[in-house]
Amino acid sequence: xxxxxxxxxxxxxxxAGKGTVVKEILKRDEKVMLSVxxxxxxxxxxxxxxxxxxxxSKEKFEDLIKSNGLLEYAGYCDNFYGTPKQAVEDNLEKxxxxxxxxxxxxxxxxxxxxxxAVSIFIAPPSMEELRKRLVSRGTEAENVIEKRLxxxxxxxxxxxxxxxxxVNNNVEQCAENVLCIIKSERFRVNK
Numbered sequence: 001x002x003x004x005x006x007x008x009x010x011x012x013x014x015x016a017g018k019g020t021v022v023k024e025i026l027k028r029d030e031k032v033m034l035s036v037x038x039x040x041x042x043x044x045x046x047x048x049x050x051x052x053x054x055x056x057s058k059e060k061f062e063d064l065i066k067s068n069g070l071l072e073y074a075g076y077c078d079n080f081y082g083t084p085k086q087a088v089e090d091n092l093e094k095x096x097x098x099x100x101x102x103x104x105x106x107x108x109x110x111x112x113x114x115x116x117a118v119s120i121f122i123a124p125p126s127m128e129e130l131r132k133r134l135v136s137r138g139t140e141a142e143n144v145i146e147k148r149l150x151x152x153x154x155x156x157x158x159x160x161x162x163x164x165x166x167v168n169n170n171v172e173q174c175a176e177n178v179l180c181i182i183k184s185e186r187f188r189v190n191k
Contacts, residue, residue, distance in 0.1 A: 005092040006185050007114055008099045010178070011107040012122035013152030015133040017168040021122055022101050024175035025182070032097045032182060035088050038064065041079035044139050054084070072102065072109035077147060081106065097182060104155045107162070118185050120178055121162035125169045127153070
């Protein structure tokens with residue numbers, strides 16, 4: 001029997017509630033940790049370096065690419081996002097389940113380098129609700145919101161490539177549904 005942790009990829013359009021759902025999962029299950037991604041974008045209000053993201057310069061990000069220090073990386077809305085490799089591998093070896101909260105492009109990259117990863121797509125209940133969520137954040141200009149909505153329409157078409165799809169009508173219920181997936185994967189015989 002393997003004592004290694006499971007790798008979970010959680011993706012979905014911007015504004016679908018991935019981050020909120022993941023925070024709820026982390027509160028409910030101490031055997032799960034979130035891999036902190038690196039990004040070149042500026043922090044949003046309330047975000048802390050090393051908690052939500054590692055906020056780094058484009059130069060440092062490029063150094064990580066050159067040194068093969070990222071599991072995956074992608075450009076999105078004029079910034080780069082990526083998953084530092086070493087911390088993920090170390091935690092999986094310790095038997096800790098690791099969640100990668102990443103975009104669709106990153107999810108596709110992870111499926112190539114880690115085909116054993118379990119992928120979960122978090123979908124908004126509707127595009128209208130997604131627009132409301134993006135606007136209510138109050139963090140982006142209207143043109144950026146429109147860009148995210150157009151991207152979200154394309155991303156929704158990619159949901160069929162994921163192992164699971166969970167609609168986020170309600171954060172608590174969505175988190176419970178994802179936790180059921182995580183717990184059931186721990187009992188998988190062929191991992």
